[in-house]
Amino acid sequence: MKLYIPPQLTRLALAFAIFISLFLVLRHFLVPDTFGQYGHYRGASLIDNAQPEIHYAGQQACFECHQDIQDLKAQDVHSEIHCETCHGPGQKHVLSGESSDILKPTGREFCGLCHAMNAAKQKNAVFQVDLKKHNIGKNCIECHNPHQPWEMKK
Amino acid sequence: MEPHYQHLYEILANAQGYIFPNEIDLQWGILIVVYPFITGLVAGAFILASLERVFKVKILKPTYQIALLTALSFLLVATMPLISHLSQPQRAYEIMITPHSSSAMAIFGFVYLWYLMVVLLLEIWFDYRHSMVVWSNEKKGVMKWVYKILTLGVSDISPRTVKWDRKLGYIITVVGIPSAFILHGYVGFIFGSIKANPWWSTPLMPIIFLFSAMVSGISLVMLVYMVISHIRKKVIDVNVLDAIGKYLFFVLILDFTLEGLDQIQRIYEAEESFEIIKLLVSGKLYLTLFVAQGLVGTIIPLITLAFLQFYKHKIKLRKTMYFIVSILVLIGVYSMRWNVVIGGQLFSKSFSGFTSFKVGLIGLDGTLMAAFWLVLPIGILAFLLWLLPPWKMVEEEE
Numbered sequence: 001m002k003l004y005i006p007p008q009l010t011r012l013a014l015a016f017a018i019f020i021s022l023f024l025v026l027r028h029f030l031v032p033d034t035f036g037q038y039g040h041y042r043g044a045s046l047i048d049n050a051q052p053e054i055h056y057a058g059q060q061a062c063f064e065c066h067q068d069i070q071d072l073k074a075q076d077v078h079s080e081i082h083c084e085t086c087h088g089p090g091q092k093h094v095l096s097g098e099s100s101d102i103l104k105p106t107g108r109e110f111c112g113l114c115h116a117m118n119a120a121k122q123k124n125a126v127f128q129v130d131l132k133k134h135n136i137g138k139n140c141i142e143c144h145n146p147h148q149p150w151e152m153k154k
Numbered sequence: 155m156e157p158h159y160q161h162l163y164e165i166l167a168n169a170q171g172y173i174f175p176n177e178i179d180l181q182w183g184i185l186i187v188v189y190p191f192i193t194g195l196v197a198g199a200f201i202l203a204s205l206e207r208v209f210k211v212k213i214l215k216p217t218y219q220i221a222l223l224t225a226l227s228f229l230l231v232a233t234m235p236l237i238s239h240l241s242q243p244q245r246a247y248e249i250m251i252t253p254h255s256s257s258a259m260a261i262f263g264f265v266y267l268w269y270l271m272v273v274l275l276l277e278i279w280f281d282y283r284h285s286m287v288v289w290s291n292e293k294k295g296v297m298k299w300v301y302k303i304l305t306l307g308v309s310d311i312s313p314r315t316v317k318w319d320r321k322l323g324y325i326i327t328v329v330g331i332p333s334a335f336i337l338h339g340y341v342g343f344i345f346g347s348i349k350a351n352p353w354w355s356t357p358l359m360p361i362i363f364l365f366s367a368m369v370s371g372i373s374l375v376m377l378v379y380m381v382i383s384h385i386r387k388k389v390i391d392v393n394v395l396d397a398i399g400k401y402l403f404f405v406l407i408l409d410f411t412l413e414g415l416d417q418i419q420r421i422y423e424a425e426e427s428f429e430i431i432k433l434l435v436s437g438k439l440y441l442t443l444f445v446a447q448g449l450v451g452t453i454i455p456l457i458t459l460a461f462l463q464f465y466k467h468k469i470k471l472r473k474t475m476y477f478i479v480s481i482l483v484l485i486g487v488y489s490m491r492w493n494v495v496i497g498g499q500l501f502s503k504s505f506s507g508f509t510s511f512k513v514g515l516i517g518l519d520g521t522l523m524a525a526f527w528l529v530l531p532i533g534i535l536a537f538l539l540w541l542l543p544p545w546k547m548v549e550e551e552e
Contacts, residue, residue, distance in 0.1 A: 008283060035252060
């Protein structure tokens with residue numbers, strides 16, 4: 001007896017073969033050239049990622065000019081806090097040297113971002129100040145040097 | 155104050171207690187709620203159709219094609235909420251052309267494709283081929299060619315070939331049941347495998363998703379059957395509703411028990427995350443979990459369905475009750491997806507705080523978009539029912 005193959009089965013096999021080949025052809029053209037160059041990603045994306053403008057300079061760049069601040073900072077509790085945490089992105093200032101190109105925050109609210117009372121924070125981790133009671137009307141930096149907070153200004 | 159600190163203060167006002175910086179905004183919004191909901195409807199509707207086919211539940215015959223076409227309409231849209239949620243939707247195809255074996259989403263693409271191409275389309279094709287050949291001979295003009303193309307040119311309707319349609323269709327259904335389980339189990343797996351999130355990370359997640367999928371799919375088919383019969387001005391066969399209602403009742407019991415087990419396990423284990431989860435479910439999720447999912451979506455339908463098993467009320471009242479139950483169950487399952495997806499992102503992984511979620515109305519990630527993806531399958535279903543009307547199919551002798 002001759003083996004009977006239903007016609008719909010052969011037609012479906014053909015349809016699937018066409019679909020899969022189409023997928024493979026499309027895949028051939030759609031996969032980026034540099035894909036798999038270094039790993040399971042597009043190699044050229046490394047070049048793309050190097051393109052955006054740099055905003056943060058890193059504190060070593062600050063210390064090249066501001067050696068004095070480095071020394072001050074090293075002696076007190078803010079030693080681990082990088083310059084750009086408070087002063088904002090500094091690359092523009094590094095390139096121009098203009099003091100208008102860097103933030104110099106002064107307000108009580110700014111210090112309060114870290115130091116305001118917050119029940120959810122661990123008490124001993126960051127010193128907390130009740131801004132509603134502590135020397136109202138005065139700016140923090142009138143008494144504290146932000147680079148050396150516990151050396152009180154006279 | 156500087157503008158960017160101003161912004162930070164505004165968004166921090168939505169947070170309670172201590173949260174990590176990347177937890178302020180929810181990464182997965184309402185579209186990711188819609189995605190498992192739609193996928194679940196597909197799997198559930200298909201499983202109901204398979205019941206008729208594999209286990210020969212004759213009474214469900216009028217819902218067989220409706221269930222298959224409902225599954226197809228929703229499956230075609232199932233990935234759209236995900237794609238519109240991407241920041242770069244035009245790159246969505248990349249996950250398919252360079253899939254990484256360690257990426258759960260990439261493999262989902264292939265699970266989805268398998269289910270669409272090999273299971274659902276083939277089953278519908280085998281089921282309709284005979285009718286489509288007949289229709290292409292009857293119709294004139296464009297429609298003649300549409301049906302001709304849909305048959306892929308296989309116009310042989312000799313009894314032997316038609317018998318093979320049935321045989322092959324049966325094989326596909328048998329393969330289809332585990333495939334439907336995998337499809338939706340996989341959606342649960344995607345959440346359940348996220349180790350860092352104690353609200354999601356449980357091996358029960360795929361199973362819970364699967365059973366809630368069956369619950370929602372069965373309800374949807376029941377609802378669609380009633381609406382279609384109403385539109386066609388045909389009598390709704392209450393025996394069909396009773397049969398679907400019975401399955402819905404059993405699956406709902408299983409679903410309820412499994413979710414209950416999951417919660418009891420959590421409560422008894424009381425891991426370090428338990429305190430924050432307790433606050434979450436009794437606070438931010440109270441309405442959607444206890445009221446919408448528990449009371450409206452599970453308890454009330456369970457009591458009603460149990461009641462309907464024992465007391466045969468007047469037919470009209472029974473129909474009304476089934477109609478309301480199916481809508482309530484759909485609301486309940488949608489809430490379940492909400493509670494999982496949104497709930498899992500509301501508490502901080504520090505276990506010491508909460509963020510909050512406000513759904514936007516417009517935009518790619520907004521309510522209107524989500525509503526669109528929920529309404530579109532209904533339009534597709536209407537089109538498919540017009541193109542492939544189950545009530546005009548060629549009757550075959552068994």
